[in-house]
Amino acid sequence: MNFWQFLQQNGPELVAHVRDHFLLVLISIVIAIAIGIPAGILLTRKKSLRGPVLGLANIMQTIPSLALFGFLIPLPFIGGIGTRTAVVALVLYSLLPIIRNTVTGILGVDVNVREAAVAMGMTDGQILRQVELPLAMSVIVTGVRVAMVIAIGVTTIAAAVGAGGLGVYIFRGLRQNDNNLLLAGAGGAALMALGADFILGFFERRFAVTRQKNVQRSGLLLAAASLVIVVIAGFFYLSGRTSSEQSARVVVGSKDFTESVILAEIIAQMLEKGGIPVERTFELGGNLPHDALLARKIDIYPEYTGTAYTAILRYPVNTDPAKVLEQVKKDYVGKFNLVVSEPLGFENTFAILVRGAEARRLKLKTVSDAIPHTVKWRAGFGQDFMTRDDGYPGFSKAYSLQFAERPREMDLSLTYIALQSGQVDLIAGNSTEGRIAAMDLVQLEDDRRYFPPYEAVYIARRDTIDKVGQLREALTKLAGAITTDEMRQMNYEVDANKRTPPEVVREWLARKGGN
Amino acid sequence: MDEPVHNALVEFRDVGFRHSAASAAVISHLTFNVQRGETLVLLGKSGCGKTTTLKLINRLLVPTSGQVLVNGSSTSDWDPIRLRRQTGYVIQEGGLFPHFSVGRNVALVPELERWPASRTQSRVSELLAMIGLPGDFAARYPAELSGGQRQRVGVARALAADPPLLLLDEPFGALDPLTRVGLQREFSVLARSLNKTVVLVTHDVREALLLGTRIGLMDQGQLVLLETPAAFLASTDAHALAYIETLKLPAAVSDQEDLSA
Numbered sequence: 219m220n221f222w223q224f225l226q227q228n229g230p231e232l233v234a235h236v237r238d239h240f241l242l243v244l245i246s247i248v249i250a251i252a253i254g255i256p257a258g259i260l261l262t263r264k265k266s267l268r269g270p271v272l273g274l275a276n277i278m279q280t281i282p283s284l285a286l287f288g289f290l291i292p293l294p295f296i297g298g299i300g301t302r303t304a305v306v307a308l309v310l311y312s313l314l315p316i317i318r319n320t321v322t323g324i325l326g327v328d329v330n331v332r333e334a335a336v337a338m339g340m341t342d343g344q345i346l347r348q349v350e351l352p353l354a355m356s357v358i359v360t361g362v363r364v365a366m367v368i369a370i371g372v373t374t375i376a377a378a379v380g381a382g383g384l385g386v387y388i389f390r391g392l393r394q395n396d397n398n399l400l401l402a403g404a405g406g407a408a409l410m411a412l413g414a415d416f417i418l419g420f421f422e423r424r425f426a427v428t429r430q431k432n433v434q435r436s437g438l439l440l441a442a443a444s445l446v447i448v449v450i451a452g453f454f455y456l457s458g459r460t461s462s463e464q465s466a467r468v469v470v471g472s473k474d475f476t477e478s479v480i481l482a483e484i485i486a487q488m489l490e491k492g493g494i495p496v497e498r499t500f501e502l503g504g505n506l507p508h509d510a511l512l513a514r515k516i517d518i519y520p521e522y523t524g525t526a527y528t529a530i531l532r533y534p535v536n537t538d539p540a541k542v543l544e545q546v547k548k549d550y551v552g553k554f555n556l557v558v559s560e561p562l563g564f565e566n567t568f569a570i571l572v573r574g575a576e577a578r579r580l581k582l583k584t585v586s587d588a589i590p591h592t593v594k595w596r597a598g599f600g601q602d603f604m605t606r607d608d609g610y611p612g613f614s615k616a617y618s619l620q621f622a623e624r625p626r627e628m629d630l631s632l633t634y635i636a637l638q639s640g641q642v643d644l645i646a647g648n649s650t651e652g653r654i655a656a657m658d659l660v661q662l663e664d665d666r667r668y669f670p671p672y673e674a675v676y677i678a679r680r681d682t683i684d685k686v687g688q689l690r691e692a693l694t695k696l697a698g699a700i701t702t703d704e705m706r707q708m709n710y711e712v713d714a715n716k717r718t719p720p721e722v723v724r725e726w727l728a729r730k731g732g733n
Numbered sequence: 734m735d736e737p738v739h740n741a742l743v744e745f746r747d748v749g750f751r752h753s754a755a756s757a758a759v760i761s762h763l764t765f766n767v768q769r770g771e772t773l774v775l776l777g778k779s780g781c782g783k784t785t786t787l788k789l790i791n792r793l794l795v796p797t798s799g800q801v802l803v804n805g806s807s808t809s810d811w812d813p814i815r816l817r818r819q820t821g822y823v824i825q826e827g828g829l830f831p832h833f834s835v836g837r838n839v840a841l842v843p844e845l846e847r848w849p850a851s852r853t854q855s856r857v858s859e860l861l862a863m864i865g866l867p868g869d870f871a872a873r874y875p876a877e878l879s880g881g882q883r884q885r886v887g888v889a890r891a892l893a894a895d896p897p898l899l900l901l902d903e904p905f906g907a908l909d910p911l912t913r914v915g916l917q918r919e920f921s922v923l924a925r926s927l928n929k930t931v932v933l934v935t936h937d938v939r940e941a942l943l944l945g946t947r948i949g950l951m952d953q954g955q956l957v958l959l960e961t962p963a964a965f966l967a968s969t970d971a972h973a974l975a976y977i978e979t980l981k982l983p984a985a986v987s988d989q990e991d992l993s994a
Contacts, residue, residue: 331830339845344845
C-alpha cells in the first residue's frame with residue numbers, strides 16, 4: 219500500500235488525530251501563556267525570585283517527556299492517564315520559553331525609554347501596559363512560538379498516556395514497522411509545527427519595534443485569531459463531550475502492542491453486539507493499563523498472568539502455570555478488587571528464535587542444542603527482555619549462554635528483521651508473533667522450563683462485572699476460546715497484511731459464532 | 734506652601750547620596766537654591782554627580798542624607814507621581830517611546846492627567862508649532878525623525894502639561910554641532926518667554942555660558958562654584974580656569990591665521 223492509498227483509507231482517522239493533537243497543544247499553550255506571562259512580569263519586579271523560578275523551569279525542560287508522564291501518572295488531581303496528564307506535562311514544558319522571553323523582553327526595554335516613562339509620572343501599571351509589554355511583545359511572541367513548536371513535538375509522546383494525537387500513529391508505526399503510519403504521524407506533526415511557526419513568526423514580525431505602526435492592527439488581528447481558535451476549540455470540546463458522556467458504557471483498555479489491541483477489540487465487539495456502549499482507550503504504554511484500571515479510567519484490559527505475577531505483584535519468577543494463575547487471582551481480588559478471567563487458551567511467552575535454515579543445518583530443536591554455537595553468535599533483544607527479572611540476565615544464567623558480543627538492545631519488532639537479514643543470529647520474540655512462520659523462523663524449545671507462563675487473561679473492575687451482565691457472559695464464552703495458532707494468525711493479519719484490528723476481529727468472531 | 738517669601742523653587746539642604754551603605758558617596762554636602770524663573774546649569778565631567786543631582790529633584794532618586802525641597806516640601810513627602818507630572822524631564826535623544834507616534838508622545842502627560850481629547854489635541858498642535866515642526870509630524874514615529882527633530886519632540890513632551898519646572902539631562906549632547914547651536918538658541922528663547930524654572934546638566938561649557946543664568950560647577954560630588962556666566966569667566970578657581978582654557982583654543986588658531994595673512 220503506498221502512502222496515497224493509506225491516506226485515502228485512513229483520512230477521517232488521521233483528521234481526528236490531527237484535531238486531538240492540535241487541541242492538546244492549543245489548550246496547553248493557552249494555559250502556559252496565562253501562567254507564564256504574569257509569572258515573567260512578576261520576575262521582572264522581584265529580582266530575588268528570578269534565579270529560583272527560571273532554574274526550576276529549566277529543570278522541567280530537561281526531564282525527558284516520557285519520564286515526566288511517568289511521574290505524573292500516580293499523582294492525584296493532575297495525574298492519571300489521558301488528556302489531563304498530557305496537558306499538565308505540556309504546560310510544564312511550555313512555561314520556560316514563555317517566562318524567559320517575557321523576562322528578557324521586559325528587561326530588554328531601552329533604559330532611557332523606561333526612565334523617561336518613570337520621569338513622566340507614569341505608575342508601575344501604566345509603564346507595564348503602555349510601555350514595557352508593547353515593546354517586549356515581539357520577544358514574548360517568540361517565546362510562545364518556541365513553546366508551541368516544542369509542545370507539538372512533545373504531544374507525540376502523549377499518546378503513551380492515552381491522550382491521543384499523532385503520536386498514536388508514530389508508536390503504532392514503530393511497533394508494526396509501518397512507514398505509512400510513521401510518515402503520517404511524524405510528517406503530520408512536523409507540518410503542524412511548521413505551520414504554527416510560520417503563523418506566529420508573522421505576528422512576531424508585526425510586533426517588532428521597527429514596524430510599530432502595525433502594532434494596533436496586529437493586536438486586533440491577534441485578538442480576532444485567538445477568538446476564532448477559542449470558538450473552534452470550544453466546538454470540538456463540546457462535540458467530544460457529547461460522545462463521551464453517554465451513560466453505562468464500558469471503557470476497554472489495551473497495552474501498546476498488536477496482540478493486546480486485538481484482544482481488547484474482541485471484548486469490545488462482543489459487548490457492542492450485546493448492546494453495551496463501549497469506549498476504547500487502547501495502546502497505553504508500559505503498565506499504564508493497570509494504573510488506569512485502579513484509577514477507574516478503564517474497566518477492563520487484556521493481561522498476561524506472568525506479567526501480573528512478576529511486574530505488578532513483584533513475586534520472584536515461578537514456572538508453574540496453575541500456581542501463578544491461582545496466586546494472581548487471589549491477590550488481585552484481595553489487593554485491588556479486580557477480577558482475573560479464566561485463561562483465554564493461549565500463552566504469549568518469550569520465544570527464543572533462530573533462522574529456519576540455521577536450525578535445519580545444525581539440527582537445533584531446543585535452547586540446550588544451541589549452547590555450543592552461541593559463542594559465535596550475536597543476539598538482539600528488545601529493551602523489555604534485557605531488563606526484566608525473567609528476561610536476559612536469568613535466561614543466560616539458566617542456560618550458561620555466552621555470545622560473541624554483548625547482545626544488541628533494540629526495538630522488539632526490529633529484532634525480527636535483524637534476525638531475518640542476518641544482522642543477529644538469535645532473538646527473543648513473542649510466541650504468538652504472526653511473522654514467525656512468514657519469515658521462516660524457528661522457535662527453540664525452552665527445555666529447562668526457564669520462562670514463566672504468560673497465559674492471556676482479561677482483568678476487569680469488579681463493580682463493572684457486577685453491573686454489566688453481558689461482560690460476565692462474554693468472559694465466560696472466551697475462556698479457552700483462542701488457540702495459539704489463531705492468535706498468531708490474527709497478529710499476522712494486522713502486522714504483516716496491514717489490516718485493521720476491528721476487521722480481523724470481526725472475521726474471527728464470525729468464524730467462532732458459526733462453530 | 735505657607736512659607737511667606739520663598740523665591741526658591743528647588744532647595745538642596747546638605748544633600749548626600751550613595752547607592753548603598755557600602756559604596757562611596759556619589760554626591761555629598763550639596764547645598765544650593767534654584768530661583769523661580771532662572772536657568773541653572775550644572776556643569777561638570779562625567780561621573781561628577783550632576784545627573785544624580787538632577788534625578789534627586791523629581792525623586793527618581795531619594796537623598797541618603799539631607800533634604801531636597803521642591804516648592805517648599807521635601808521630595809520624600811511628595812507623591813512621586815504628582816511631583817513628576819509637574820516636572821518636565823528631557824534626556825539625551827529625547828527618550829521617546831518608539832511605539833508611540835510623535836503626537837502620542839507629546840500627549841503623554843495630558844493623557845495621564847485625563848485631559849479632554851480636544852484640549853490634548855489642540856495642545857499637541859500648539860506645541861508642534863512652538864518647536865517648529867509641521868503639524869503632520871504628529872502621525873510620524875520617532876524612528877522616522879532626525880536626531881534634532883527627536884530632541885525637539887522630547888522638549889515638547891516635557892512642556893505638554895505646562896509644568897513650572899523643567900529638568901534637562903545633556904539634552905543636546907548627541908546632536909551635530911550646527912544642529913546643537915541652533916537648538917540651544919531656540920531653547921534659550923523658549924525658556925525665557927515661557928518663564929520656566931530650568932535645571933540643565935551639561936559637560937559643554939559653551940552651552941553653560943549660552944543658556945545659564947547661573948552656572949554650578951561640580952567636581953567629585955560637590956558644588957565647587959556657583960556663579961553667573963560673567964563671574965564664571967572672571968573666576969580664578971582652578972576648576973573654572975580649566976574649562977575657560979578649553980574656550981581659548983579656537984582663538985589661538987585664528988591668531989595663527991592672522992599672522993600668515
